[in-house]
Amino acid sequence: MEETVVEGHVKIKVPRDRSISKKDKVFYNPRMEVCRDISVAVVQSFLNNYRREKFLVCDPLGGSGVRGIRYAKELINPSGTVEVVINDINPFAVELTRENVKINNLENIKIFNKDANILLSEHFRTFNLIDLDPFGSPNPYLDSAIRSCVTKDGIIAMTATDTAVLYGSYRKACIRNYDAIPLTGDKELAVRLLIGYVIRVAGKYDIALKPIFSHFTDHYIRTFLITERGAKRADEAMEKLGYIKIENGEKIIRSREEGYEKGFGGLFYLGEINNIDTVEGALKIAQERGYTEKSVKIFREIYRECMVGNVIGCYNLHRICSVIKEHVPPVKELIEMLKERGFKASRTHYDPNGIKTDGKITDVIECIREYNRKR
Numbered sequence: 001m002e003e004t005v006v007e008g009h010v011k012i013k014v015p016r017d018r019s020i021s022k023k024d025k026v027f028y029n030p031r032m033e034v035c036r037d038i039s040v041a042v043v044q045s046f047l048n049n050y051r052r053e054k055f056l057v058c059d060p061l062g063g064s065g066v067r068g069i070r071y072a073k074e075l076i077n078p079s080g081t082v083e084v085v086i087n088d089i090n091p092f093a094v095e096l097t098r099e100n101v102k103i104n105n106l107e108n109i110k111i112f113n114k115d116a117n118i119l120l121s122e123h124f125r126t127f128n129l130i131d132l133d134p135f136g137s138p139n140p141y142l143d144s145a146i147r148s149c150v151t152k153d154g155i156i157a158m159t160a161t162d163t164a165v166l167y168g169s170y171r172k173a174c175i176r177n178y179d180a181i182p183l184t185g186d187k188e189l190a191v192r193l194l195i196g197y198v199i200r201v202a203g204k205y206d207i208a209l210k211p212i213f214s215h216f217t218d219h220y221i222r223t224f225l226i227t228e229r230g231a232k233r234a235d236e237a238m239e240k241l242g243y244i245k246i247e248n249g250e251k252i253i254r255s256r257e258e259g260y261e262k263g264f265g266g267l268f269y270l271g272e273i274n275n276i277d278t279v280e281g282a283l284k285i286a287q288e289r290g291y292t293e294k295s296v297k298i299f300r301e302i303y304r305e306c307m308v309g310n311v312i313g314c315y316n317l318h319r320i321c322s323v324i325k326e327h328v329p330p331v332k333e334l335i336e337m338l339k340e341r342g343f344k345a346s347r348t349h350y351d352p353n354g355i356k357t358d359g360k361i362t363d364v365i366e367c368i369r370e371y372n373r374k375r
């Protein structure tokens, strides 16, 4: 049995009985509407400054087709057209995608029923956007996605739901899958580890990747990276990778050149993870188009994170207060106190008890103690 749902600006027929797992006849997760809202808004924000006649999108792991169909219907290329390729290895998914394309009267979509790696390999340097939305890790599709993307101003977007691996709960799996040593305790580091890995994969093709937007929501990470051509640019991207150690709550950072030492994790991406103009544009688009409140909230929080600058990770107030044996002050108050002292500070979407600031942990501790003294 199927039902029709409205999501974004499209109507989609999806299976009514869903376990939201690989076992479903065709996969559809309504909670991922937020993820798809964010994806369309981020890509639209990028497209608003784009000058190409055709913007060719590939959704190689399409499921019901909802993601690709939303790109086909909702993206506007100010200089020309948007065309979309949707693919899935599951013939039932492909059949449902065909129906969904018809329901939405779209003529700018082509559908395939192949292994994603085969489809991508047949399209060398072709797509302007490849959106990898797998079960688990995007790793099995990364090489072919990078090769099938245009080498200048292409976008490679991906979901990773193997967050426990990237977050350090399965250290061996992380070493095996991502050739990197994870650190626990800060979700942003999981995002930086994924980006660091993808940059290394692209580097071997002399392609640089530059992140423009990333978030960690519910059980998944999403990141969007722009391609740049050439060995020099790829070298520059590699130079932004390094090792991190967390000591007394503070992050100690080492460049790759300085080498690995026991106790450190990495390689992490150490540069900016978000482009503030892209985030600002996407926030406006999500508001104007009436996308989910949660997507707007995430954009707003990430915009505020960007205002703090490229600070890696955050301080978790609960963790600090349990060590220094103090009451936990409200996050909002602490942010105000840090700002009064001349620091930049904001909430972070990664952690409701977290503060992102350019101050040191000792500055945060002083504020906590002062707040509790005056209480």
Ligand SMILES: C[S@@+](CC[C@H](N)C(=O)[O-])C[C@H]1O[C@@H](n2cnc3c(N)ncnc32)[C@H](O)[C@@H]1O
Residues within 6 Å of the ligand: 027, 028, 029, 032, 036, 060, 061, 062, 063, 064, 065, 066, 067, 087, 088, 089, 090, 093, 114, 115, 116, 117, 133, 134, 135
């Ligand atoms: C997480 S679901 C995709 C969900 C969809 N993108 C959405 O937004 O609703 C992953 C999809 O990948 C498909 N898939 C798994 N392995 C594949 C492969 N090797 N090639 C192509 N599709 C594959 C599955 O059939 C499934 O539909």
